[in-house]
Each structure stands twice: as C-alpha cells, then as structure tokens.
Amino acid sequence: MKDLAPPHVPVIIVGGGQAGLSVAWELRKHGIESLVFERHGRFHSWRENRWDSFCLVTPNWQCRLPDFHYDREYGGTDPDGFMVKDEITAYLDAFAARTAPDLREGVEVRRVAPQPGGGFVVETSAGAWAADQVVIATGGYDTPIEPDYAGDLDPGIFQMHSVEYRNPEQFPEGGVLIVGTGQSGVQLMEDFIRAGRKVHLAVGPAPRSPRRYRGRDATDWLYEMGHYAITIAEHPDPVKALTQTNHYMSGRDGGKEIDLRRWHVDHGVELHGSLAGMDGTQLRFLPDLARNLDDADRSYCGIREMIDAHIARGGIDAPAEPPFARVWEPEEEPVALDLAAAGITSVLWAIGFRPDYSWIEADVFDARGKPVFERGVTAHRGLHFIGLGWLNTWGSGRFLGIEEDSRHLAGQIAAQMADARVGA
The missing domain is CATH 3.50.50.60 (FAD/NAD(P)-binding domain)
Incomplete structure (x- = not known):
C-alpha cells in the first residue's frame, strides 16, 4: 500500500x-x-x-x-x-x-x-x-540566555531567568542581583524596590530614552519626525541598529524614564559594572560602570537634542526643559563582590534570548x-x-x-x- x-x-x-x-x-x-x-x-x-x-x-x-x-x-x-x-x-x-x-x-x-x-x-x-x-x-x-559561568555559582544562591519571573515573592528573603539593564532588567529592578528588597544591578551597555520631553512623550516626537519610518537599508549605522539593545524606559504609573543614577541615590540600588564571572559566592565585574552610565546618558541627551532640533526647525510652540544634570558619579569601581557578605541570596538573569x-x-x-x-x-x-x-x-x-x-x-x-x- x-x-x-x-x-x-x-x-x-x-x-x-x-x-x-x-x-x-x-x-x-x-x-x-x-x-x-x-x-x-x-x-x-x-x-x-x-x-x-x-x-x-x-x-x-x-x-x-x-x-x-x-x-x-x-x-x-x-x-x-x-x-x-x-x-x-x-x-x-x-x-x-x-x-x-x-x-x-x-x-x-x-x-x-x-x-x-x-x-x-x-x-x-x-x-x-x-x-x-x-x-x-x-x-x-x-532560548533564554544564561552565561556558562552561571553553573559556577554557589548552589545555595537562588537563580532564575526573567522568562520565569512573575513577582518578587518567588525569591528567598535577602538581596537580589539583577544582571542586565535592558527594558526587562530595569523594570524588574523597580518590582523588587517596591517590594522593599535590596537590589544590586549589573549595568550593561543598554541605552536609555526620555519618557516625556517638552510636553509630549518622546516616542510621539520621534514618530512625528519620521524616525520610526527609517528602514534598515537607509539607516546610517545598520550594524549598530541590528545589535543594539532597546532603549530602556517604563510605561508604569503612566510612563516614566529610568535614570539609574537617580535610582541609586533615591532608592539605594547598588550599581556595578558588567558581570564577568562567578566562582562560588565570589563575583567579578568589569570596570565599565561609569562608561555604561555615560553612554546611556549620551543616548538620552542625543534624543533630546533631536527633538529640540525638530522643534526649532518647525517653529513649534513647546515648553522648555532644564538641561540634563547627573545626580551621581561612581567614585570607584570595585570589580569583585562577595554575595554572602553583601547579603545577596538570589540572581535574576535579564540578558535576553536567542x-x-x-x-x-x-x-x-x-x-x-x-x-x-x-x-x-x-x-x-x-x-x-x-x-x-x-x-x-x-x-x-x-x-x-x-x-x-x-x-x-x-x-x-x-x-x-x-x-x-x-x-x-
């Protein structure tokens, strides 16, 4: 048959x-x-x-x-x-x-x-x-991304990827280290802060964006400017466009921008550079915190400048905004951290998927x-x-x-x- x-x-x-x-x-x-x-x-x-x-x-x-x-x-x-x-x-x-x-x-x-x-x-x-x-x-x-060295973390430290995350109640008592500062990482940071938890954040190279600027949501201005209509073929730097992490901000509580420097000052979030390795309870970071914060701010200010130029070209009546000012600078960049000494009992991976x-x-x-x-x-x-x-x-x-x-x-x-x- x-x-x-x-x-x-x-x-x-x-x-x-x-x-x-x-x-x-x-x-x-x-x-x-x-x-x-x-x-x-x-x-x-x-x-x-x-x-x-x-x-x-x-x-x-x-x-x-x-x-x-x-x-x-x-x-x-x-x-x-x-x-x-x-x-x-x-x-x-x-x-x-x-x-x-x-x-x-x-x-x-x-x-x-x-x-x-x-x-x-x-x-x-x-x-x-x-x-x-x-x-x-x-x-x-x-496929959720976790680095190979995640397997070297002390088994007594709780680990989770953001794909499984629902709320802070899933995590044991104690501080949490969130790895990644894309849109997911910074929003999960806020979740833990609202729950009264101590948060450490491994800050990567993600850019950030204003939320509201000169009377309108920044995305409204960018749409009006034709920024979102630019094709990958027309983009001045297509490699950067294809590989860059999305700009971070939040839609929570009607929308807000996220300035990690301010979250450190106002909410006590401990900021570290990019995570580079783990061994038991010992963590290694790259000394790139200041650079990553500066790069995020450069992106933020660049978007403001684009909007300013659009308003000026069109003679648009829009309220002025005060210039951007940094509220905090890291005085030093420690490259090592002992989780046990810092009271950190959990690691939350927010570094994406493949x-x-x-x-x-x-x-x-x-x-x-x-x-x-x-x-x-x-x-x-x-x-x-x-x-x-x-x-x-x-x-x-x-x-x-x-x-x-x-x-x-x-x-x-x-x-x-x-x-x-x-x-x-």
Whole structure:
C-alpha cells in the first residue's frame, strides 16, 4: 500500500502570535488560504512569559495590528496610556476573534524541509503537511540566555531567568542581583524596590530614552519626525541598529524614564559594572560602570537634542526643559563582590534570548545563525520571516510596524504564487 501524500495547504505559518496571525489575515485579503501552527496557545509569550506587573513601554496608540488599531477599530480609550498584561491579551484576543485564522494550537513544528520540485514538507507533532510557502513567525525568544559561568555559582544562591519571573515573592528573603539593564532588567529592578528588597544591578551597555520631553512623550516626537519610518537599508549605522539593545524606559504609573543614577541615590540600588564571572559566592565585574552610565546618558541627551532640533526647525510652540544634570558619579569601581557578605541570596538573569532555527533545513542563515532576508523574503523561494526586529524599520517586531510588514509580505507571497501558476 502506497504512503498517502501529506495534506496540502498553500501557506503554512509557524507561530501563533501577533505576527503570524497578521500575515494570515493579510493573506486572506489576497484570497490565499493559510494554516497557522502554534506549539503552545495563541499569544503564549504575552500570557505566560510576562511578569505580573508587566505593561507596554510604548504608548497604546502604537498598537496597530492590521485593520485593528487600538484607538480605531478596537475602540481603545487611552491612546497615550500603557496597557498592562491582561489588557494586552484582551486586545490580541479581540484581533484573533475578528480575523478568525485557521489556527492549530498545541502543535509543534519539528521540521521544515524544502522539496526538490519546490514547496516544503512541514513535519509537526500532529503529522506532516505540504505547503507551497512557509512563513516563520516564531520571533527571537526561544532560548533564554544564561552565561556558562552561571553553573559556577554557589548552589545555595537562588537563580532564575526573567522568562520565569512573575513577582518578587518567588525569591528567598535577602538581596537580589539583577544582571542586565535592558527594558526587562530595569523594570524588574523597580518590582523588587517596591517590594522593599535590596537590589544590586549589573549595568550593561543598554541605552536609555526620555519618557516625556517638552510636553509630549518622546516616542510621539520621534514618530512625528519620521524616525520610526527609517528602514534598515537607509539607516546610517545598520550594524549598530541590528545589535543594539532597546532603549530602556517604563510605561508604569503612566510612563516614566529610568535614570539609574537617580535610582541609586533615591532608592539605594547598588550599581556595578558588567558581570564577568562567578566562582562560588565570589563575583567579578568589569570596570565599565561609569562608561555604561555615560553612554546611556549620551543616548538620552542625543534624543533630546533631536527633538529640540525638530522643534526649532518647525517653529513649534513647546515648553522648555532644564538641561540634563547627573545626580551621581561612581567614585570607584570595585570589580569583585562577595554575595554572602553583601547579603545577596538570589540572581535574576535579564540578558535576553536567542532564537532556535535548527528545525529549518534551508540555506538562509548567516555564519551566526541569523536568517538573511530582504523585508522578510529570503533567497530560498517560498521561505519567509516576520516579526523580527528591523525586518524593515524600528517598528518591525513591534505592534507599530506589524501592519506594514505583514501587508508587504503577503503581497510578496501572492506575487510568488502568481508567478508559479504562470510558469506551471
């Protein structure tokens, strides 16, 4: 008896987050059938991988899923606010209900294999499918990053990665060392301070941004200036854009900027340089705290200067702001710390994630394992990516840019499929 051919679908989308469902909606508008596989449940990372106090860092008006903007089709009433976790998932669920994708939850894609005659076999935990086109919408947050030397830490010290963090009550009594000062690290710092805990922070090279400046949210000014419309091809320093950590600030309590110097002065946060190693309870740091703080401030002031120049060019009536002033400078930079002596009982890793594309059998990755594409379209016909940072602009991979990216990609898929029909 011959083996039955796997069922065929024109487009398979791997990943049931906002990027995958946005592409499915845009494909439907082209009359193209798609099937979405999600190994957990829809919007899993928003429901399960965010902490209890999580809220957006960018204002709600930037939530612009295709044909479903927060302050238009969704009917949101606080465009300048910052949705908390449950509000975000409610918005996403409403989008899914409106677009009704063919979504198979709890199905893990284990292999995507190009076929000699074109198309792909997609092997899943629920069987195999054939597809003409495949869209990878899994994002870049597959594997939590912890350094190898984390294994050298005294086993009596509690460790956790931010992906598992929900609230400070998960941690034993005592001080906590948070490693990483991207958007996650600085917000978790505040969580512990509010809980009355002693916080030590290993400060990395992440830049920071103003929150409100000269009467408006800084992101409003940057959007008006066209800053977020700059493509990666137009960017003056694309390597920096692709590798730089996001600017840190917060949407909590209506939005605030984060100045680590002030958190040291006002809340007693102990600041250290980049973590370099561990041995038992002994930690080593690089002597780069002052440089990292200065670099973050340079980024902060640079954004203010861009806004000032925009206001001056346009003759815009906007309130003046006092010049930036540092409230604290490190007098010395100790490169060693004994956790036991400092009363630190926990380490919280907030240094990011790396993607896992080992299940994709196509030659579309560079030497570092990152996919190579032009606006999501790879050199291997029919294989595409969506929902990654700087797919095209800063907004790619965020709510702000997903409408444009998914619309463009759906158009490219439709064109490739039309070409295939003509050539058949």
